[in-house]
């Protein structure tokens with residue numbers, strides 16, 4: 001059986017959905033072939049016993065340059081985190097945040113030696129510079145650790161505050177990740193904090209997919225081989241197309257298109273615990289640098305109440321990697337919850353745990369912020385592995401791939417000309 005489309009996109013993650021929507025908007029007949037039973041790829045929300053569980057805790061930075069371009073942010077009904085972090089130490093906990101409520105705690109943290117006055121100056125200087133927004137791609141790239149040291153942050157500030165916070169973003173504790181990516185994330189965080197769609201992160205791909213005509217995405221359709229102008233699927237179908245966009249994760253892209261760079265993976269495991277005890281918690285990310293166990297924890301229902309049924313609270317706690325015993329680690333986390341939230345270990349119920357071995361493509365420095373998306377005439381690739389390992393990277397790469405296709409198929413398309421003139425990240 002031979003099927004025809006002007007463009008076939010492989011993969012209905014954020015990158016593939018953005019590419020398809022932009023092509024569709026330009027009047028291209030596009031089909032998306034997705035191996036899974038739903039859209040979203042690594043951004044997915046499951047409903048379990050009335051709880052909304054993101055498959056691996058993650059957040060949207062609304063100030064990502066691509067977020068306002070690709071999403072209707074108002075329709076997502078975003079629920080913001082308090083912009084900052086609560087650091088738990090042996091002598092109590094300190095809220096370090098860009099909020100008046102954090103002022104007293106910030107001085108307490110200074111007094112307890114969590115960081116020194118010169119650290120405050122270094123942080124203010126680097127934040128000021130990032131806020132103004134020197135373009136990340138023109139900066140020299142080095143590891144984030146070396147960059148923070150170069151910018152005057154002490155090892156104490158790094159070890160007690162910055163590394164615990166950033167390791168939850170990079171999913172690695174050494175801060176070996178590209179400093180260019182650090183500056184992009186830091187700037188987005190300073191400009192717009194972090195947020196969750198009220199009904200779960202799965203709303204992001206759901207919103208993108210809803211803007212496509214109903215028959216555009218074919219679910220449960222795994223692609224087995226790709227060539228310029230041709231795609232074959234596991235059910236024996238052959239697709240003929242003028243252009244093929246490979247929008248899968250890096251591993252699958254490497255299998256379908258030999259020669260594509262395939263980075264290693266960063267992994268994470270998220271545990272969701274619930275309690276029916278009254279929990280008066282602020283919507284802020286918590287870190288515990290005294291304990292090498294968890295990377296972060298948050299009362300997710302304090303951020304977005306619809307994540308938990310009425311009368312209950314939901315906490316998401318993540319650890320780096322995938323532990324050899326998910327159950328044993330769950331017991332250790334449960335023992336730590338009283339220190340964080342003041343309720344006894346027996347007041348928590350495990351709702352579910354999600355080990356995610358393939359969460360983020362590794363981005364050690366030097367990391368090119370933009371990989372090539374046009375491999376050959378008729379063959380294109382996108383996905384977070386072509387830009388940065390983030391929602392921003394996936395969205396931006398999908399857009400770039402769509403524009404590369406249009407440059408070949410519809411060189412006079414007006415938006416393409418406008419985009420060539422601005423050429424933003």
Ligand SMILES: Cc1cc2nc3c(=O)[nH]c(=O)nc-3n(C[C@H](O)[C@H](O)[C@H](O)COP(=O)(O)OP(=O)(O)OC[C@H]3O[C@@H](n4cnc5c(N)ncnc54)[C@H](O)[C@@H]3O)c2cc1C
Pocket residue numbers: 010011012013014015016033034035036039040041042043055056057058059060061221222223224247248249252268356358359360382383384385388389390391392393394
């Ligand atoms: C646990 C976790 C936490 C994260 N935290 C954050 C965060 O806080 N902030 C942030 O910005 N980013 C975060 N990210 C990263 C972000 O979610 C990803 O970078 C982004 O979703 C990647 O999108 P993508 O479209 O590039 O790839 P994917 O989402 O992997 O989509 C690829 C799609 O291709 C499909 N596919 C694969 N092979 C085939 C085939 N042969 N045929 C057909 N279809 C195929 C897959 O099923 C999938 O749907 C996190 C990711 C995870 C997993």
